[in-house]
Amino acid sequence: MHSNRTVAFRRTVMTGGAVVFLLAWTFVGCWKRQLEYPSVSSDKNEKPGVRVLLFDKVKNCTLKSAAGFVITDGQSNASAHFISENTSVSVSIANGQIAIGKTSFSGEILVTPDKHYVMAINDNHYRGSFRIILSGDRSSLMVINVLDIEAYLAGVVGAEMPSYWDAEALKTQAVAARTYCLYIAKRFGTKRQWDVRATQANQVYRGLAAERATVIDAVRQTEGMVLLCTHENGARGIFPTYYSSTCGGHTENSRNVFGDSFEPLRGVDCPYCKRIARKSYITWPVFEISIAEASSKLTEKYSSLKRLKTVIAIEETDVSQNGPIRRINRVKIIGKDSASDWIRGEDLRLTLDPTGMKMKSTACRIEKKNGKFRFHSGTGFGHGVGMCQYGALGQARHGTSFEKILSYYYPGSWLVKGY
Numbered sequence: 001m002h003s004n005r006t007v008a009f010r011r012t013v014m015t016g017g018a019v020v021f022l023l024a025w026t027f028v029g030c031w032k033r034q035l036e037y038p039s040v041s042s043d044k045n046e047k048p049g050v051r052v053l054l055f056d057k058v059k060n061c062t063l064k065s066a067a068g069f070v071i072t073d074g075q076s077n078a079s080a081h082f083i084s085e086n087t088s089v090s091v092s093i094a095n096g097q098i099a100i101g102k103t104s105f106s107g108e109i110l111v112t113p114d115k116h117y118v119m120a121i122n123d124n125h126y127r128g129s130f131r132i133i134l135s136g137d138r139s140s141l142m143v144i145n146v147l148d149i150e151a152y153l154a155g156v157v158g159a160e161m162p163s164y165w166d167a168e169a170l171k172t173q174a175v176a177a178r179t180y181c182l183y184i185a186k187r188f189g190t191k192r193q194w195d196v197r198a199t200q201a202n203q204v205y206r207g208l209a210a211e212r213a214t215v216i217d218a219v220r221q222t223e224g225m226v227l228l229c230t231h232e233n234g235a236r237g238i239f240p241t242y243y244s245s246t247c248g249g250h251t252e253n254s255r256n257v258f259g260d261s262f263e264p265l266r267g268v269d270c271p272y273c274k275r276i277a278r279k280s281y282i283t284w285p286v287f288e289i290s291i292a293e294a295s296s297k298l299t300e301k302y303s304s305l306k307r308l309k310t311v312i313a314i315e316e317t318d319v320s321q322n323g324p325i326r327r328i329n330r331v332k333i334i335g336k337d338s339a340s341d342w343i344r345g346e347d348l349r350l351t352l353d354p355t356g357m358k359m360k361s362t363a364c365r366i367e368k369k370n371g372k373f374r375f376h377s378g379t380g381f382g383h384g385v386g387m388c389q390y391g392a393l394g395q396a397r398h399g400t401s402f403e404k405i406l407s408y409y410y411p412g413s414w415l416v417k418g419y
């Protein structure tokens with residue numbers, strides 16, 4: 001695990017060269033107190049830092065903080081104190097540099113709110129500080145939220161699971177989200193300027209908008225807890241603790257869906273979600289898409305499929321059957337001139353229906369009819385790997401502890417307190 005390596009800049013004390021902007025002095029008193037936030041977790045132990053990619057390839061963004069903030073230039077280390085007092089400050093690109101008002105900064109800035117305050121980026125509040133990085137061609141900005149993992153989880157758990165769910169279910173979500181984030185950061189973070197995306201591509205992070213008292217309790221009560229397992233090479237470590245909404249009856253082997261193989265992710269029976277998940281998650285209506293639309297979506301997204309020019313057929317090539325659940329793991333995409341290639345079932349699903357709300361899973365059947373591809377007899381919601389969230393809720397309602405629920409969905413794993 002890494003610790004605080006994410007904060008690349010040394011904070012600088014305001015120097016004589018610092019520029020002070022007094023943009024407004026309104027709403028001082030009560031506004032300040034409302035946006036003063038207590039820490040999510042105890043301060044006694046150092047916690048790993050996380051770099052969350054909030055926005056990529058944007059032309060501008062706005063900054064706002066009740067008590068002001070400091071901007072540090074990544075190159076010169078000079079800092080400027082902005083006192084915005086509930087007024088948005090616009091960040092844009094001018095003359096190949098980051099521009100804030102009439103002040104220019106080099107290719108990268110660190111934005112830090114005053115202690116105990118939070119900042120709004122494009123009017124959404126987040127804990128921690130921010131790195132804003134100009135792209136190599138100086139045409140767009142990347143906005144990264146830098147914060148400790150417990151503060152990050154406070155904005156994830158309630159975005160990935162309803163905050164009114166049972167406390168034990170919320171705790172399973174906190175541990176799974178913590179372990180997953182640290183695994184992704186360790187595996188991919190060293191090769192890029194951020195660790196995780198704030199979207200479903202990793203896990204949804206909504207900052208303060210997703211924080212609730214129940215969620216903060218779940219994060220605090222599991223502080224530092226992660227799941228470990230023995231990897232195929234014999235080493236012990238964290239693993240990608242995938243989770244999804246509703247497995248439908250049996251969770252799927254990770255190898256079939258994502259191609260990675262870990263003992264706790266081989267799939268288990270799940271009689272729990274069926275009893276309580278929304279009916280539309282257990283049996284979802286037919287999803288139809290015209291062959292022409294499917295063809296353009298597939299060939300636009302995958303360069304490997306471009307050469308097929310026009311897709312005329314999709315065939316199931318790798319299907320797993322676990323009890324009642326039949327999942328399409330891989331499909332053959334066939335072009336007009338008989339050329340073909342394959343993609344994963346999950347990739348097909350999220351290409352044809354990027355929201356994932358219509359074609360809810362790959363536990364369905366494909367047919368071609370009247371110029372359309374029809375995905376029918378569908379069950380479950382999500383990729384089905386790892387913890388089934390509705391199943392976790394079902395078990396929590398029966399009084400099962402979060403530790404037991406986690407060991408049920410991730411068999412062969414064990415819980416440790418990392419810090």
Ligand SMILES: [Zn+2]
Pocket residue numbers: 246247248249250270271272273274388390391
């Ligand atoms: Zn389930």
